[in-house]
Structures are given as structure tokens and as C-alpha cells.
Amino acid sequence: MQLYLPIAEVSVNAFLLLGLGGLVGLLSGMFGVGGGFLITPLLFLVGIPPAVAVATSANQIVASSFSALLTHLQRRTVDMWMGTVLLIGGLLGSALGVMVFNLLKALGQVDLLVRLCYVAFLGTVGGLMFWESLRAILRTRSGVAPQRRRHNWVHALPFKTRFRVSGLYISVIPPILVGLFVGLLSAIMGVGGGFILVPAMIYLLGMPTKVVIGTSTFQIIFLTAFTTLLHATTNQTVDVVLAVLLILGGVIGAQVGAQIGTRLKPEHLRIMLAILVLAVCLQLALTLLLQPEEIFSVEPVE
Amino acid sequence: MIRTWAALLALLLAVVAPARAEEIVLGLSSDEVAITATFDGSDILIFGAVKRAAPAPQPAPLQVIITVSGPQEPLTVREAERRLGIWVNSRAVRVDAAPTFYAVATTGPLDRILRDTEDLRHSISIPRAIRAIGNDVGNREDFLDALIRIREQEGSYQILEGGVDFEQETLFRTEIGLPANLTEGDYVTRIFLTRDGRIVDSYEASIYVRKVGLERWLFALAQEQPFLYGLMALAIAIAAGWGASAGFRALRG
Numbered sequence: 001m002q003l004y005l006p007i008a009e010v011s012v013n014a015f016l017l018l019g020l021g022g023l024v025g026l027l028s029g030m031f032g033v034g035g036g037f038l039i040t041p042l043l044f045l046v047g048i049p050p051a052v053a054v055a056t057s058a059n060q061i062v063a064s065s066f067s068a069l070l071t072h073l074q075r076r077t078v079d080m081w082m083g084t085v086l087l088i089g090g091l092l093g094s095a096l097g098v099m100v101f102n103l104l105k106a107l108g109q110v111d112l113l114v115r116l117c118y119v120a121f122l123g124t125v126g127g128l129m130f131w132e133s134l135r136a137i138l139r140t141r142s143g144v145a146p147q148r149r150r151h152n153w154v155h156a157l158p159f160k161t162r163f164r165v166s167g168l169y170i171s172v173i174p175p176i177l178v179g180l181f182v183g184l185l186s187a188i189m190g191v192g193g194g195f196i197l198v199p200a201m202i203y204l205l206g207m208p209t210k211v212v213i214g215t216s217t218f219q220i221i222f223l224t225a226f227t228t229l230l231h232a233t234t235n236q237t238v239d240v241v242l243a244v245l246l247i248l249g250g251v252i253g254a255q256v257g258a259q260i261g262t263r264l265k266p267e268h269l270r271i272m273l274a275i276l277v278l279a280v281c282l283q284l285a286l287t288l289l290l291q292p293e294e295i296f297s298v299e300p301v302e
Numbered sequence: 303m304i305r306t307w308a309a310l311l312a313l314l315l316a317v318v319a320p321a322r323a324e325e326i327v328l329g330l331s332s333d334e335v336a337i338t339a340t341f342d343g344s345d346i347l348i349f350g351a352v353k354r355a356a357p358a359p360q361p362a363p364l365q366v367i368i369t370v371s372g373p374q375e376p377l378t379v380r381e382a383e384r385r386l387g388i389w390v391n392s393r394a395v396r397v398d399a400a401p402t403f404y405a406v407a408t409t410g411p412l413d414r415i416l417r418d419t420e421d422l423r424h425s426i427s428i429p430r431a432i433r434a435i436g437n438d439v440g441n442r443e444d445f446l447d448a449l450i451r452i453r454e455q456e457g458s459y460q461i462l463e464g465g466v467d468f469e470q471e472t473l474f475r476t477e478i479g480l481p482a483n484l485t486e487g488d489y490v491t492r493i494f495l496t497r498d499g500r501i502v503d504s505y506e507a508s509i510y511v512r513k514v515g516l517e518r519w520l521f522a523l524a525q526e527q528p529f530l531y532g533l534m535a536l537a538i539a540i541a542a543g544w545g546a547s548a549g550f551r552a553l554r555g
Contacts, residue, residue: 228536251542300376
């Protein structure tokens with residue numbers, strides 16, 4: 001069934017959009033990532049204008065994350081305090097990111113920078129996660145007990161506070177910095193930032209994987225809600241009809257994903273996410289390296 | 303003397319007459335296209351007749367050219383180039399105005415039924431229609447060629463040679479398919495009658511394309527009350543997230 005989207009001004013198959021939403025929701029529930037890094041390029045492929053795709057996927061992420069959060073709250077795997085601290089940094093970072101984005105836009109080449117950002121971050125994060133979780137899997141196979149929570153520089157900073165759900169007693173500075181960085185990137189790259197947040201929380205802050213996913217979901221909701229409002233008021237590029245279709249698929253997918261997530265081992269979850277991140281990274285890298293079929297491109301002037 | 307004058311007058315009439323003697327009477331299947339929620343492109347039927355004061359003159363057959371042009375919008379055309387191993391947008395050209403949609407339907411090959419000078423004057427063919435707007439791209443004509451090529455592949459620019467049925471040099475009809483990604487606005491429809499490559503008569507009408515119902519309401523809200531619209535989008539998202547969670551909990555008992 002074809003549906004005309006009022007803001008995107010294109011007609012797209014409704015079931016295709018439902019399917020896309022479902023796929024991304026599934027990942028969101030399983031891994032705690034918003035899925036923005038996946039849905040935005042997929043929407044480009046379907047023919048949605050980039051500005052509308054970025055703004056609307058932020059709105060869709062709010063829904064699938066909220067659905068996933070409720071499940072995590074039930075299981076008490078959300079560290080609200082940690083989430084709030086991350087969010088404070090995140091909102092600051094995203095405001096800063098919007099300024100950086102506009103500066104880059106004025107210089108031109110913003111497309112290229114966004115793409116390079118994607119390749120660099122997805123590549124690094126995916127590679128590191130892949131390597132680490134592979135070692136974790138090999139360790140459990142060989143039966144050696146893993147060494148959890150090493151003391152590093154993170155534990156030497158002031159303003160210490162207790163994050164009870166995470167079982168941590170660390171300074172608030174690293175979470176705020178992590179939040180700031182993620183907020184900055186999310187504004188530039190148009191994503192929730194879960195794929196950076198999740199590994200940062202695991203490896204930098206030393207949080208247990210199960211808590212990480214719920215907490216990341218918590219902070220993503222607020223960050224993407226902020227982004228949605230920002231896009232709606234400044235560019236008028238949020239397409240509600242598109243969002244509803246993605247959401248319908250997404251919320252169902254998120255529920256299924258959260259169920260699958262509880263049945264899998266954390267290191268298996270991590271290696272699957274790593275492979276997914278690397279696959280998207282590779283695809284983007286190829287578009288940069290291979291000669292495009294049409295070397296010209298047309299875009300409307302805003 | 304009078305005879306010479308009469309002969310001259312007759313000659314003059316013969317030259318002038320065709321231009322006045324053949325006129326277009328136009329009909330449109332609809333002068334409005336409504337974009338509804340389930341809009342999936344639309345065919346517009348353009349038909350009409352040639353009204354004659356005198357029997358059709360014989361020298362060359364009469365031809366019909368019909369153009370439909372969507373609203374104009376400014377564009378940036380970019381060219382990619384390989385630098386340091388990766389493909390980067392290098393040069394860009396701003397096109398001040400290009401139609402979002404342009405279709406030309408004719409009774410025969412355009413280059414045979416329309417002279418270049420006439421094309422230049424009335425900007426009928428796709429390249430002329432785009433250049434006519436005064437888009438100055440310097441010596442980079444290839445940017446405009448690229449624009450036309452890309453839009454033709456998308457189906458936004460169409461050339462339908464032989465797409466007009468012309469019965470007895472009197473009744474003509476054509477169907478033009480408007481794509482699904484239609485922009486709102488006035489779609490200017492022009493009809494030209496040509497004989498021997500020269501334009502004999504022309505006619506212009508507008509088809510008004512607009513969103514209706516829910517589409518109209520959402521679009522207006524997004525433009526006029528963006529903050530409210532954003533809050534509504536968020537409310538829908540939260541409600542849907544909660545609904546799905548509650549629904550699944552109920553399913554599991």
C-alpha cells in the first residue's frame with residue numbers, strides 16, 4: 001500500500017516502512033542502541049530527503065527507546081542517576097554540536113564530514129568491541145575467570161559519587177565528559193549516539209553490560225526528544241506520518257528485541273553489535289572509495 | 303490595377319490566414335490534482351480540438367506539442383571528484399530555478415516538428431526550458447546536462463515523442479503521468495500547434511496541484527505551529543512506546 005508523506009513529499013510503500021521500523025526496533029531492544037546510525041541511511045535508500053530522514057528518525061528513536069526503557073525499568077536495569085549525569089553532558093554537547101554543524105555547513109562539505117565521522121567512529125568502536133568481546137568469549141571457553149573492574153585513571157578524579165545500580169563509586173567528571181562527547185556527535189551525525197555510549201560506559205566507566213543498555217536507552221530518549229523538537233522548530237522536517245509508520249514497526253520490534261536480549265550472553269550481544277557496526281562502517285567506506293555511478297548530484301537549496 | 307491589388311490581397315490572406323484560421327480549443331480531465339494520503343502519482347488527460355475557419359491548408363501536416371511544467375525551485379548541482387583516494391564533492395553550481403517536473407508530449411520527433419528558432423523563443427524542449435530561466439552557469443553546461451539526465455532518470459523530466467494522438471488533424475489527446483513525489487503548486491500546461499516547424503497557435507492553462515485533508519492539515523501545522531507540531535510528534539512517540547510495552551505485558555499475562 002502506497003502512502004504519501006506530507007512533509008517528505010514522496011509516496012512510499014507503507015509495509016516497507018513498517019518493516020524498516022521493526023528491524024531497527026529489534027536492534028534497539030537487543031543492544032540498547034537507538035538505531036539512528038542504521039535507520040537514517042536506510043531511509044535515504046528508500047528515497048526520503050536526507051533532512052527529513054535525519055529529523056524523523058530522531059522522533060522514531062524516542063518511541064522505540066521509550067518502549068525498551070519500560071521493559072528495562074521493570075527489570076531494574078536502569079541507573080537513573082548515571083543516566084541523568086550523562087544527560088546533563090549530552091544536552092550541553094548537542095547544543096555545542098548544532099553550532100559546530102552550522103559552522104561546517106557554512107564551509108560546505110558537511111556531507112563528507114558526517115560520512116567521515118561515521119566511518120571513523122563506527123570503525124573504531126566496532127573494531128574495539130569486536131576484539132574485546134571475542135577475547136571475552138575465548139576466556140569463558142577456556143574457563144579463566146574474567147577480571148572485572150580494573151582501577152584506572154577514572155577512579156582518581158574528584159567529585160566522587162555513588163552510582164548504586166551500576167555498583168560504582170567514581171567521579172562525575174568522566175560520565176559528564178562522555179555525555180558531552182556523545183551529545184556533540186549526535187548533533188553532527190544525527191543519531192542518538194548509543195553505539196558510542198554503550199562501549200564508553202562498558203570500557204571507560206566500567207559499568208556492567210546489563211545496566212549499560214537500560215541506562216543508555218534512558219539518556220537517548222531525552223537527547224533524541226530534544227533533537228526532534230529542534231528539527232521541528234527550525235527546519236520543519238519532522239514527518240509525522242513517516243514517524244508513525246516507523247514507530248509502529250519499531251515499538252513491536254523493540255519488545256521482541258528486549259526479550260531476545262535477556263536470553264543471550266552479554267559477550268555474544270556485544271560481538272553481534274560489533275559486527276553490525278562494522279558492516280555499516282564498511283558500506284559507508286565503500287561509498288567514499290568507489291566511483292559513484294553518477295558523479296553529479298542535485299539538491300534543493302533550503 | 304484592381305486585379306493586381308486583389309491578387310496581392312489574396313496572397314496576403316493566404317500567408318496570414320493559417321495563423322488565425324487554426325485555433326486550439328482545450329479540455330483538461332481536471333484542472334486540479336488533489337494529493338491525498340494514498341496518492342501514488344496521477345495521470346492527467348489533456349485533450350482538445352483545432353478550430354478552423356477554413357478547410358485545413360495542405361502543404362505540411364499540422365503537429366501538436368504539449369508541455370507540463372511544475373513549480374520552479376532553486377537547486378545546487380554538485381560534481382564529485384576523487385581526492386586523496388575518496389570521492390568528495392568538489393565544484394558546485396547554483397541553478398536559480400528549475401521546474402520540479404517537466405514533460406513534453408508531441409505528435410512526432412521534436413527536432414522535426416519544431417524549428418530551433420521557435421524552440422528558442424518559446425522554450426519548449428527540456429534543455430531550452432531550463433536554460434530559459436536565465437540560469438547562468440558560465441561555461442559549465444555539463445552541470446545543466448547532468449541535472450536533466452538525473453531528473454530524466456527519476457522520471458521528473460519526461461520527453462514523450464509520439465505521445466499525442468492526433469485524429470484527422472482536429473482532435474488531439476495525451477496522457478501525462480505525474481510522479482508520486484509531486485510538489486504542490488501550479489502546473490503550467492502549454493499546447494502548441496506547429497506546421498512545417500513553425501508555431502501556428504498556442505494556448506496556456508494551469509493545473510493546480512495541492513494537498514488535501516490530513517496531508518494539508520499536517521503540512522500547515524508543521525509550517526505554522528512548529529513547536530506544537532514537534533510536541534505532537536513526541537507525544538505520539540511516547541504514547542506508542544508505552545502502548546506497545548503495555549500491550550506486550552498484557553500478552554504475556
